[in-house]
Amino acid sequence: QDATTGSVHIVGFSGVFADNYQKFIIEPFKAQHPGIEVTYEQSKNSAETLALLTLQKADPTVDVALIDVAVAIKGNAEGLFAPLDPAVVTNLADTPDWARIGEDRNIAFSQDNLVILYNTETVSEPPTSWTDLKDPKYQGRIAARLADTRGVILIPILDKIAGTDYKESIDPAIAAINEFAPNVLTWDPAPDCYAVVQSGEVDLSICWNGRAQYLHDTQGGIIGISAPKEGSIGQTNTINLVEGSKNAEAAQLFINYALSAEAQATFAEQSFYGPVNSKVELTDAVAARIYGSKEAQAAQTSLDWPYIATVYSDWIQRINREVIAFN
Amino acid sequence: MTDKASHRGLLLWLLLPGLLALGVSFVMPMLWLLRASFSTSAFGGPNGEWTLANYSTVIFDPFYWRVATNTLTYGLSVTFFAVLLSYPIALFLTRTTSRWRGLLTALAIAPLLTSGVVRTYGWMVILGDRGVINGSLQALALTDAPIRLANNFLGATIAMIEILMPYAILAILSGLGRLNAQLEEAAAMLGANRFKVFWRIILPLSLPGVLTAALLVFVLAISGFVTPRLMGGGRVFVLGTEVFSEATVTLNWPLAAALALLLLIIFSSVIILYRRALRALEA
Amino acid sequence: MNQTSLLARWSWRLLITAIYLFLLAPILIVFIVSFDTRQYLAFPPESYSLGSYALVFQNATFIGAFWRSLGIGIVVGFGAVAIGTLLSLALTRHRFRGEGAVNFLVIAPFIVPNIVLGVGLVLVLANFGLLDTYPGIILAHLGVTIPYTVRTVSMSLSSVDRRVEEAAMVHGASPLKVFWRITLPLIRPGLIAGWVIAFLISFDETTISLFLVSVKASTLPTEIYRYLEYSTDPQIAALSVILILISLVVVIALERLIGLRKAV
Amino acid sequence: MPDSHLIVESLTKTYPGSTASSVDHVDFNLQKGEMLALLGPSGCGKTTILRMVAGLIAPSSGRILLEGRDIAQLPVYRRNMGMVFQSYALFPHMNVAENVAFGLEMRGVPKAERADRVVRALDLVKLSGYGERRITQLSGGQQQRCAIARSLVIEPDLLLLDEPLSNLDAKLREEMRDEIRDIQARTGVTSIFVTHDQDEALSMADRMAVMSAGRIEQIGTPREVFDRPATEFVAGFIGAGNFFSGTASDGQADIPGFGRLAFSEPVPAGTAVRLLVRPHRIVLGDQGPNHFSGVVEHLVYRGQLLTLTVRVGERTIVADLPTHAGKLPALGETVSLSIAPDDVTLIGEAAS
C-alpha cells in the first residue's frame, strides 16, 4: 500500500469500456492507493475530449485523458499533454517503442483489432481473408464505415496484402477497396456496424473486435467474428497526462498502474482489447479471441501513428472521394 | 406627458434581457464562427493565426463544389415534393367540415413533435432492403432482388420529405387563410368550373403560403444532417453532414466553420431570391 | 351528384388518405415495432410483448435524461416567454432607433441552420466554461426559442385592441397597472402558446445539444441519438411511442386551448 | 304566368341537421327587366333563396324555372347569372380589368372582343381608366362598381345582389343606390336584390317581397307594401307606425282608451280591427273627423322633422312633423293633431 494522497480526474470513453475500466483498473488501483481519489468522466468521443482540453488549457481540471491515438497526436500540436517521467511510470520500460508516442506523451495502452463480422445464421462459410469481401455472393450485403479510423487502418492492411508500403503509396489499397465497394450496402451503417449484422440487414461488416466479442457473448452468438489470416491492426487507445495537471504525481501513479502487465492482462481478458505491455502473457483462448488464428496472430502488425496522424484526413478524403462518392 | 427619459429607460429594460440572451446564444457564436473560419488553430482557439486557407480549401476544392451542388439538389427536390404533398393536406384541412378536423390537424402536425431521429428509423424499417416495401414486393413476387430504396440519395430524400412536411402543411395552412369561400363562389358564378376555380383562384391566392412553406422546408432540408446520415448510407454528401464530420471526425473546426458560413451564404441568397419572388407576387 | 364528380370526390379522398399514410407511416411502424420481442428493429415483429416498455421505465439513463430534458424545457419555456414578451412589447409598442436591427436579430436565428449555430455555440460556451452545464444548454435553447416566442407573443399583442388599454388608462389605471390588469391577461393565450412551443423545441432539440452536452446535462434527444449509435432495439421504439403520446396530448391540449394555427 | 322570366315555385330549403326550414314554400315570378327586392330581418332566409337561384346550394324541394326551363340540373358555372356579393368577393390577385374579364375568359371569348367588352363595362359603371388598378387601391364604392361590372359584362340572364350596400357608409350608400338602379334600368337585366334595409328596398325595387322566418309575408310594389301592409309584421318592419286595436262600427273604429278613429275602408260593424297610422301622416290642426289634442311629452328636433310624442287619453301617439318655418310645438304644450281617414290603414285580412 502507498501513502500518496491527491485526486485524479480522468476523462475517457463511455459505455461498456467505462464500466470495465472502472471495475478492473480503477477499483484495484484505489485498493492499492487508498489516499488517492479517482473520478472517471465519460466523454462522447475523443474529439469532444480534445475540444474540452483545448478550451481548458489555461486551467485544466482534467488530469488524465484516454483518447484515440490519432486525436492524441493532434493534441500534441496544441501542447495539451505533458511527457511522463520514466522514474515514476516505471512500466514504460515494458512498453514497446511504437507505443511511446510524442516523446512519452501519449502511451498506447490497448488495441482493438479491426475484424470482419458475419451473421452466423446467413453466412455458412465464414470469411477468412480480407479478400473475401469482394466475393460476389455478398452483393449488397456488406456494411463498412470507412470514412473514419476504420478506413485509415484498413488501408495499411490492404496495402500489405498488395505488397506495398503504406508510406509510399496507398493507391493499391484504394483499388482494393474499390474492388469490394459494389458489395457495400451502406458506408454509414445505422445505427452501427454491429446491429446491422445482428439484425441480418447485412451479412458482413467491418468492425472492432472488442465490442463484437462482447455482443457475441451477450446476444446469443448471432454475430460471428473473423480475424482474417492476413492479420490485422488495432485501433490504439492512449493514456495521456494533461499538461498543467495539478495532480501530476498521483496521475502518473495511476498511469503507471494502468500500463502494468497485471492491469493490461485483466483488461484484455475482460474486454478482448489487445494488451500493449510486452510482459503480458495471454492464454491461448484469449489470444485467439483477440487476434484470431495462429497465422493471423503472427501477421499482426502495428502502425507508425505519428506518421498516420499527418495523413489521417487525407486518407479519409481519398476514401470519400475515390470510393464512396462513386458507389 | 411623454417623458422622453423615462421612456428610454423603460425601453432599455424591455430590450436588455433579450439582447443579452441573443447576444450570448446567437451573435457571439456567429462572430466566433467567423473568427474561427480564418484561424489556423484546430479548435478556432485564441492562439490561432489568421489565414485564408480554410476558405481557399472550400472554394478551390472541386469536392466541396460537388457537395454544394448536392446540397442544392437535395434541398430543391425535398422542397418540391414536400410542398407538392403538403398542399392537398392543407387544402383538405381548410375545407373539411368534418368533426374530426381538429384531430386530423393534430395528426398532420404530430410528426413535428416526434423526434426526427426516431422517424428516420421508422423509414429505415420501411425502405430497407428487407423492409416493409421490399418485403411486400418480394412476397408478391413482383421483384426477386430488393430495390435499393434506402442507404442512398433516394432514401434520404424520401425520409426528409416526410420529416419536413408538417412544417410545409402549417405554412400553407396559414397561407390559405386568405382564401374565402365567396371568391370561389364568385368564380363559379362567372362560369369557372372546379378545375378552373382551383387554377385561377385557389392556387394563385395560396402562392404566398406555398412560397413560405418552400423557403422553410428548403432551409431545414439543406441544413439537416441526421436524416441524410442515417438514411444516406454514407453516400449522401451534403453541407450538413460535411460540417458535422469536419467538426467531429477530422477535427478541423476552422474548416467546419468555413463550410458553415458557406451554407449561410447559400441560405441568404435563397432568402433574398424568395423575398424578391414574394414582392413580385404582391406587386 | 353526377358520375364524374363522384369519381373526383373519391379520388380526392384516396389522395388525402394516401398522403396521410405517407406522413404517418414511420410513426405507425415505430408503434408496431415497439411491441417486438427481438433485440433489433425489424418488420414485422416476431412476437408481441410490452417488455420494451418495461425496459424503458427501468432505464436509468433515459429516465434521468427525461427529467433533465423536462426541467430544461420548463425553464427554457419560461425564460423564452418572459424575454420574448419584453422584446415583443418593445417591438410592437415602441418606435426607437435600431428597431430594424432588433427585428433582424429576432428573426435571424430562424434562418441560421442549427448545425451552424451548434459549432459556434461550442466555441462560445466553452470559453465561459458552460459546456455540458445546465446554464449552457438553457442559454443555447433560449437562442433558438426566443424567435418563436417573440412571434407568437407579438401576434397576440397586436391583436389586443389598443383602445381597451386606453380605456383602462382613462378610467384611472397607471401604465404598469394597465399592463398587469389588462394587457397580460389578454395575451395569455399567446404566452401559453409561446411557452408550449419553446418547451417542445427545447425538449426535442438534437443538433445543437449534441454539440453542447455530454454526460452531466445530457438531454433525452441526445441520449436517444447516442443510444442509437450503438443499438437499435424495440426499447427505442417504445420510448418514441411514449414521447409521441406525450406530444399528442400537448398538441391536442394546445388545439383546444387556442387553436393550433394561431400558435405556430 | 308563362311569360315570366324567372319563376320560383314552392321553393324550400331545410339545412341538414336543422329541423325548421330556412326557406319555406316560397313562390314568386319576375318579369323580364324587373327588379325585386327581398327584404326581411336577419336570418329570415334571403341569402338562402338567392343561393338556391344561383345554384350554390341545392333546394330541398320546389322548382326554379328560367325562361320556362327548370334549371335544377344546371351546375353553377353554366347558369349564366351575375352575382354581386356583400363583400364584393373581388379577386385580390387580379387587377380591375382582369376581374371584369374573368367571366368572359371562362366563356372563351376571344381576347380582342374581351378587351372591348371590359372597356364598355367599366364605362357603364364609370370606372373607365381604372382597369390597371389593383383591387386594394379602390374605394368601397369603386369596388362595388367593379363587382357590378364583373357580373354584368357576361350579359347574365339574371343579376343577383346580396346586400351589396351593407358595407358602405350612409353617404356612399345613397349614391350607390341610385347608381345600381340606373345601371339596372339601362341594361334591363332582371334582378333580385337582397337587403334588410327598408329604405333601400323602397327606393330601388320595382317590387318587393317582405320575408319573415322563411316565408314571404307580402309581395308587391313598394307602395302597395307600405300603404297596404298585409300583416302586422310587414307594417312594423316597413316604416314606423302607431298601431290601434278596436272594433269597427260604420266607417270608424272604437279604440278603448283612446276614442274613435274614422277610416275609409268598408268593414262590417262589430269586426275587430287592427289599424295603422304612420307618424309622418299626422298633421297639426283639427281638420276632418279624426282630430285629437294632447300634451307633448317628448320632442326631438331632427332637422327636416320634428318627432313629437303626444299623450292622447291613455296612449301616446308619435307624429313626425315637417319643420317648415313657423311656430313649432314645444315640450309640455297642448297640440291638436289630425289624421285623414285615408291615412288610417287597415292591417290584415279585412283589407283586400
Place this chain on the structure above:
Amino acid sequence: MPDSHLIVESLTKTYPGSTASSVDHVDFNLQKGEMLALLGPSGCGKTTILRMVAGLIAPSSGRILLEGRDIAQLPVYRRNMGMVFQSYALFPHMNVAENVAFGLEMRGVPKAERADRVVRALDLVKLSGYGERRITQLSGGQQQRCAIARSLVIEPDLLLLDEPLSNLDAKLREEMRDEIRDIQARTGVTSIFVTHDQDEALSMADRMAVMSAGRIEQIGTPREVFDRPATEFVAGFIGAGNFFSGTASDGQADIPGFGRLAFSEPVPAGTAVRLLVRPHRIVLGDQGPNHFSGVVEHLVYRGQLLTLTVRVGERTIVADLPTHAGKLPALGETVSLSIAPDDVTLIGEAAS
C-alpha cells in the same frame, strides 16, 4: 366665460410626420351638464380632439381648462374622465361587474362601497342582474350600456363618447340614442359626443360643432345649425338641399336660369347671395310669392316620403313630399311647387 366647465382654447394637433394640422386652432366652451356633439366627415379631426381632451395624445399647442385649471400636465389616469369608445373597449377578460368596478378599484375605493356603486351604476343603465355575465354574452346595446356604466360609475368630470353608436344597426341605434340622452340628462354630466351622423347629432346634442379639415365651421344649437348654416359646407353636410346663387334685390333674388326667389332676410340690393332650400320644405301647390311649375323627371317612393326631381327652367329642384293619402304626382306630370320665403335660407356672412 369664466363659469364654463370645460374650455378648449386654440387647440392644435399636428401629428409627427404630417405637414397639415389634423386639428387646427379649435376653441369651444362647455357649460356644466351640457352635451356637445362633434360632427364632421371622416378624418376631420373629431377623434383627435377627444383624445387630446382625454390626455391620450398631447396637443401641439393650445390649452384645455377643466374648471379653470389647465390640465396639460395631468396624466391620463388622473384626469377623472369617463370615455365610451366606438367599439366600447370593454375588458373581455372581466365580467360586467368587474368592468364597471375597474375604475373604482383603480381609485382605491373600498370593496363594499365599490359593490354598492356598481349595483347603482348597472341600475342606471338598466343592466341590473347582468353583473355576472361575460362581455361576450351581451348584445351590442347591452355592451354599450355597460361601457357607459363603466365610465359613469367613477363620477367623471367629463364624459367623452367616440362614435359609440356606429357599430349598431339602424334599429338599435335609434333606441340607444334616446337611452344615452336620458342617462346624460339624469346624471347631468358634461359630455362630448363624436359622430359623423347628422341625424345623431341633431337628435341628441344641446349644441353641435360641425368640423371640416381640423377646423370648427360652426357651433350652435341643432336648430341654429340646421336652419342657419354658417357656411355652404355646413349646409351641405347637415341635410340635403337645393342651392341657388343669385343677386339680391329688395327681398328677393334673381337666379339666372331659374327665376326669382323671395326670401325674408334683409340684404342690400345687388349683393351676391347663396340661398338654400331644404327639399322637405317645398310643398305642392302655388301659394305665396315663390311658386314654380315643372315636369317630374325622377321619382322615388320612400314610404313616408316621395322624392321628386322636378325640372324648373334650366335647373332641377329636389323636393321631398309627404305621402299623405291622396293623389301624388306621377313621372312626367307637370306639378306646381311653392316655397315659403321663410324657408329660404341665406348662407354665409350676409346672414346674421
